[in-house]
Amino acid sequence: MKSISLKLSAVCLLGLLLSVVACKKKATPTITNPSSVNFDRKGMLTNLANNLIIPSYQALNTTVITLDSSVTVFNTSQNITTLANLQAAFKNAYLAWQSCSAFEVGPADQLSLNVAVNTFPTDTHQISTNINSGSYNLAGLVNQPARGFPAIDYLLFGIGADANAILAEYTTDSKAAGRKQYLAALSADIKTNIQTVLSAWQSGYTNTFVNATGSDVGSSLGLLMNSLDYDLEILKNDELGIPLGKHSMGNILPNEVEAYYSGISVQLAVQQLKIIQNIYLGKSIQGSDGLGLDDYLVALNAQYNNGSLNDAIKAQFNTAITDLGNVPDPLSNTIITNATPANKAYVDIQKLVVLMKTDMPSATGILITFVDNDGD
Amino acid sequence: MAINDCRKTLQNKFLASFTTHRHIAPLANLRIVFGAIMLYSTIRFICKGWIADFYVQPKFHFTFYGFSWIHPFSEIGMYTLFFLMTISSLFIMLGFFYRIAIVTFLLSFTYVELIDKTFYLNHYYFISIFSFLMILVPAHRYFSLDVLRKPSLKITQVPAWVITIFKLQLLLVYFYAGLSKLTYDWLFEAMPLKIWLPANASLPLVGYFLDKIWVAYLFSWFGAVFDLSIGFLLLKKSTRKPAYFFVVLFHVFTGWFFKIGMFPYIMICVTTIFFSEDFHIKLIKNIRSIFSKTSSENNLQLNINPLKQKVIYALLIVYFVLQLLIPFRFLLYPGKLYWTEEGYRFSWRVMLMEKGGTAFFYVKDALTGKQSEVINSHFLTPMQEKMMATQPDMILQYAHYLKDEYEKKGVHNPIVTTECYVTLNGSGSRLFIDSTVDLAKENESFLPNKWVLSFQQKNNSK
Numbered sequence: 001m002k003s004i005s006l007k008l009s010a011v012c013l014l015g016l017l018l019s020v021v022a023c024k025k026k027a028t029p030t031i032t033n034p035s036s037v038n039f040d041r042k043g044m045l046t047n048l049a050n051n052l053i054i055p056s057y058q059a060l061n062t063t064v065i066t067l068d069s070s071v072t073v074f075n076t077s078q079n080i081t082t083l084a085n086l087q088a089a090f091k092n093a094y095l096a097w098q099s100c101s102a103f104e105v106g107p108a109d110q111l112s113l114n115v116a117v118n119t120f121p122t123d124t125h126q127i128s129t130n131i132n133s134g135s136y137n138l139a140g141l142v143n144q145p146a147r148g149f150p151a152i153d154y155l156l157f158g159i160g161a162d163a164n165a166i167l168a169e170y171t172t173d174s175k176a177a178g179r180k181q182y183l184a185a186l187s188a189d190i191k192t193n194i195q196t197v198l199s200a201w202q203s204g205y206t207n208t209f210v211n212a213t214g215s216d217v218g219s220s221l222g223l224l225m226n227s228l229d230y231d232l233e234i235l236k237n238d239e240l241g242i243p244l245g246k247h248s249m250g251n252i253l254p255n256e257v258e259a260y261y262s263g264i265s266v267q268l269a270v271q272q273l274k275i276i277q278n279i280y281l282g283k284s285i286q287g288s289d290g291l292g293l294d295d296y297l298v299a300l301n302a303q304y305n306n307g308s309l310n311d312a313i314k315a316q317f318n319t320a321i322t323d324l325g326n327v328p329d330p331l332s333n334t335i336i337t338n339a340t341p342a343n344k345a346y347v348d349i350q351k352l353v354v355l356m357k358t359d360m361p362s363a364t365g366i367l368i369t370f371v372d373n374d375g376d
Numbered sequence: 377m378a379i380n381d382c383r384k385t386l387q388n389k390f391l392a393s394f395t396t397h398r399h400i401a402p403l404a405n406l407r408i409v410f411g412a413i414m415l416y417s418t419i420r421f422i423c424k425g426w427i428a429d430f431y432v433q434p435k436f437h438f439t440f441y442g443f444s445w446i447h448p449f450s451e452i453g454m455y456t457l458f459f460l461m462t463i464s465s466l467f468i469m470l471g472f473f474y475r476i477a478i479v480t481f482l483l484s485f486t487y488v489e490l491i492d493k494t495f496y497l498n499h500y501y502f503i504s505i506f507s508f509l510m511i512l513v514p515a516h517r518y519f520s521l522d523v524l525r526k527p528s529l530k531i532t533q534v535p536a537w538v539i540t541i542f543k544l545q546l547l548l549v550y551f552y553a554g555l556s557k558l559t560y561d562w563l564f565e566a567m568p569l570k571i572w573l574p575a576n577a578s579l580p581l582v583g584y585f586l587d588k589i590w591v592a593y594l595f596s597w598f599g600a601v602f603d604l605s606i607g608f609l610l611l612k613k614s615t616r617k618p619a620y621f622f623v624v625l626f627h628v629f630t631g632w633f634f635k636i637g638m639f640p641y642i643m644i645c646v647t648t649i650f651f652s653e654d655f656h657i658k659l660i661k662n663i664r665s666i667f668s669k670t671s672s673e674n675n676l677q678l679n680i681n682p683l684k685q686k687v688i689y690a691l692l693i694v695y696f697v698l699q700l701l702i703p704f705r706f707l708l709y710p711g712k713l714y715w716t717e718e719g720y721r722f723s724w725r726v727m728l729m730e731k732g733g734t735a736f737f738y739v740k741d742a743l744t745g746k747q748s749e750v751i752n753s754h755f756l757t758p759m760q761e762k763m764m765a766t767q768p769d770m771i772l773q774y775a776h777y778l779k780d781e782y783e784k785k786g787v788h789n790p791i792v793t794t795e796c797y798v799t800l801n802g803s804g805s806r807l808f809i810d811s812t813v814d815l816a817k818e819n820e821s822f823l824p825n826k827w828v829l830s831f832q833q834k835n836n837s838k
Contacts, residue, residue, distance in 0.1 A: 037574040037587045215575035216635065237751060249746040249787070300574065304804035312804070354734045354797045358765075358805045362732035365568075365575030367635060 039299035044282060044291040045210040045220050051284035054206065056099045056275070057198040059285070063093040064194050067152075068187040075180045078170045080163055087156050091264060093190075094149045098271040102231040102279060105223040106209060107200030115144060117190050120238070121256045122150035124158070131178040138189045150259070152186050155179065158261030216367050225366055228276055229357045236349045239269050243335055244342055252339070254332035263330030270325050273349075277317045280356075293360065302363035304355075309363055313355050320348035394537040397677055400518040401656035402539050402649055404471070407515035409645040411469025414481065414503070417638040418462045427454050430495055434757050436777050437492040438770050441820055446490045460484050468510075471520020475511070482507040493770065494763045498726050499639040502549060505699075506646070509545060512688060513538040514678060519660050533677040535685075541692060542649045545699070547607030552703050552724040554603030559728075561714075563600065566592040567801040568730035576633050586633075602626055610650040623647050634727065709824050714800055715808075715831040717767055718824060733765035733808060735796035737775065739782045742789035750778060766798050768809070768828045775815030792816040800831065 070089040074082040097117060104114055116139075123145035130136040130146060138147045145151075160166035170176050201209075212220040237247070238258070245252040257265045277283075282292020294310050302309035324345040328334050334342055360366075421427070431448040439446055448454055461484045467477035486504045489496070514534060516522040523530045561567045570592040577587045585591050602622065609619035627640030680688070706719030713720060714729045737750040752761045755777070764770040775792040782790040791814045797805040806829075809815075813827040 035589050037577065037589075039587075041578060213578035215578070219578075241749065246749045247751060249741060249744075249748045251746075300571075303802055305806060306804075309804060350736065354805055358732045358734045358797055359799050362730055362799045362805075363571065363802055365571045365730065 037299050039296050040291060041213040041221070041296070042210055044293070044296060045213065047282050047284075047290035048224075048279060048292070049201070049206045049209050051286075051288075051290055052278060052282075053100075053103050054198075054201050055285040056096075056103070057194065057201060060093070060096040060100050061194050061198050063089070063096040064187070064191045067093040068184075068191045071184050071187045074170075075184060078167055080167065083156075083163055083167055087262070090149075090152055090156055091262060094153070094259065094262075094264070094268060095271050097149060098268045099275045101234075101272055102228055102276050104227040104230065105220070106205045107197045109223070109227070111193060111197060113193060113197060114234075116193050117148040118150065118258075119145045119148060120150040120258050121260060122146065122148075122154050124154055127151055127154065127182070131175055131182045134178050134181070136182075136185075138185060147186060147189055149190070152183065152190075153259050153261045155183050155186070156262070215365055219366075221364070222366050224279070225356075225361055225364075228279060229353070231272065231276060232349065232353050232356060235269055235272055236346065236353055239265065240342060240346045240349070243331065244339060244346060246346070252335050254335045257331045257335075260332055263332070265331035266324065266327045266329045266334075270321060273317075273321050273324060277321065280313065280317065297360065297363060300363055302359070304359060309355070309359055313352075313360070316348070316352045316355055320345065320352050323348050392536070393540045394535070396536050397533040398536045398539060399653040399657055400514075400532055400534045400538075400678075401660050402651065402653055403513060403515050403534065404519040405656050405659060406539075406542060406646065406649045407471060407474070407510070407520070408469055409648060410506070410510065411465050411467070413638070413642050413645045414465035414485075415462065415469060417642070418458060418465055420638070422458055422462070427458055429757070429759075431488070431491060434492070434760060436755060436760075436774075438494050438760065438764070438773050440490055440493055441769070441822075443490050446487065448491050457484050457488065461488075471516040471522050472525075474516030474520065474522055478507060478510050478515075482511060492760075493721075494760045496721060497637070497639070498722075498724055499637070499642060501722055503642070506542075506545065509541055509695075512541075512691075517678070519664075531676045531678040532673060533675055535678070535680065537689075537692070539649065542646070543607075543611065544696065546643075546647060546649070547611070548696075548699055549724050550603050550607040553726055554600055554605075556703075556723065556725045556728060557596070557600040557603060561801050562596050562728065565801070566596045568728070569595050569599075571730050571802055572634065572727075579632070599626075610647060613652065616650060616652075620647065620650070630727075636727070639726075711824070711828070712831045715798075716825065716828050717769075729801055731766045731798065731800050732762075733796060733798035733805070735761075735765040735771060735794050735809075737778060737792060737794045739778055739787060740791040740793070741787045742791055744788070748782075755781065765796060766808075768825050769820060771796065771809060772815055772818060772820055772825070775818075779816040790816060803831075806831075 067086075067089045070082075070086040074086045100108075101114055101118065108114075126143065126146035130143065136143060136146075156166070159169045170180055173179070209220050212218065212223075214222075216222055217226075241247055243253050243255075243257045259265050259268055278292075280293045282290040282295065284290060294314065297310040297313070298308070304312040323341065327341045327345055331342065428451070431454045432451045437448065449457060460480060464477040464481040464484065467473055468481060482504065485500075485507065489500045489504060514531065515538075517529050517531045517534075557563070566589070570589065573586040573592050573595065577583045579586065606619055606623060606626075609615040610623070612619075624644055627644050630636060631640035703723035703725075706713045706723070709716060709718040711718070714731070735752070737752065738747055739750060740747040756764065756774070764774050771794060775794065778792050779790045782792075793811055793814060794809050795811045796808040798808040799805040808829060810827045810829055815827070818825075818827060
């Protein structure tokens, strides 16, 4: 009797197995699989930390020190030359910042560095209030949109029609002294923040970063992917979408672009996207190719609709960077006169967001939430 | 032995597993471990700050079809509810005012689960139905505070069904979980384990192996065979010990590799119901001896009045028939189950797919023709957004919510569309929902969602 029931259940099982397997069709064509995923995750993190992230912070640190000293020079003697030098130093520093905004992990995340140095559009009213009162705490919540690069952008490019008019605000204007003081406070604030983050990477965080090789939310890969996606969405929504009227029933808001007053919005955006690409490719600051997410996806044999996911992502980066580069600066003008190229770049970046936010985490099994799941 | 005799013996044996009287000890121990693990998991849930994250912060909740009347309470209300859940699981464990405790637990737990399907997990469903079964049985009438408080409650012999139903339920859970693994993706592509195991390659000791593709196949096949057979192996006396060893091994490993929360530990605890009554009697005796309370025991048989017994039998038959049928409802829907997810929940489908998605929503003013793209984070938490982007019923609910919100902002007859891309088991992302359909005009129902595109249709957006 025992054997009968056993046989019965065995036959049932086999039948079920066959019937279910038979009616499930093959989902994806088989592509020659490697027998093992051989990928040096620690090697990739080490490459990114030592050859891209830290050198980028170092470069940024140098430019914000120059910015700060240019402010000092300008505050002692205001003339066309010192102003021009200061404006140039500012543009350099802002560009260098765009090379670091995607690294919002570890120390930068703790400081909320993006919010601290690049909240835009800036609040000109709050800036005037601060200058008038002469006492302010830049770290306070109310001053979030009155600090960082966007505030300096306004103070160096937005308070007069031309260089002479701007100079007047620092010389003959009744608030000139307060304005100079505020400018100095702003550049010092940025300098301190960048210095803090750089020192953290140089004194221990690198070690933490390269050794957190897991795949959970707290792992370096999890943090980095979250940060890249966040940065890409800032680029898509805040730098392009909002000014293009994507979120305001088509009513354009050109004043809300990043770097509205200096008019270098597109330059900044291109730089930001290139760095995200470099993280993906594992490219060093000098441009040599090391271990990156691309190599990881190749090792995993990640697929994208019958092709390789890596090829799809690489192609999309190139398209997006080219199309974004074709948008003429100043962006605030372009949006009014001819929004077509900006809209095209927007669509490209949206496609890139899908690849980076959906395909890449899904292919790598990286968790991006803290919650229990049972895989559905 | 003739076939007929054989059938008769089987029948008798089957009936006996419901009607004969058995010792109550296994049931008393089940009550204790179930209460204990629920107590732990409720406290864990509270400590993780999930009450606020899941039920206080979100502005909008994805309720289950037919349960839109369920809403979270205020913040204080939610904390009170969880406090109630904590106390009731403690009381279940101690067998203290058991009936009130188990009903309170079932109601509070299920209420919370019904608030938002974002957080649906198979094991939450399991806890709800397990608690429901626990209501039907006299689990407090032995080795409990209720018996101490009111010695007349004490019984030692119960009709066997009060123990068998739990075994049957567990058998069903495992077997259906096993059936759901009999797919091409799982068996012959080793998906999604081929993605998930290498992601754990940095784990100590086992990491090296998790990178190997053959390990993904081994785990897939082992998992399927385990799930299909373990319930039967636990039932049979001769295989029970090694089977339980595998239960522990299997769940400890899956608990280590995957973020599946309490599920492995719950299963390790409640499968002890399969152990023999001698084991459970001895266990209780040993525990008692610690408190040096060795009293001899008289046989006290529980006799349920025949009418009540009949009602319970009828109820159980309906219950188990539903349990048997519900996981197969997916057969009524066209399309690939993992893609459409029509009939996916409540079917013991666990860890079967790596699915990810991104959804861009657009709201258009029907009068002016002007359109806005929605920033999802203004309306949803990251977890809600993530879960919504891959599940059609949630996409529809969100679309309706957006319609209402934009209408409030003065948009006329909002037309809500989505451009949603989803990748399933490494397929690569492709368009999930017909981006031309005004979802505001589609209604939720048990009928197939026609606006979900087929999985095979390739996204050629490049």
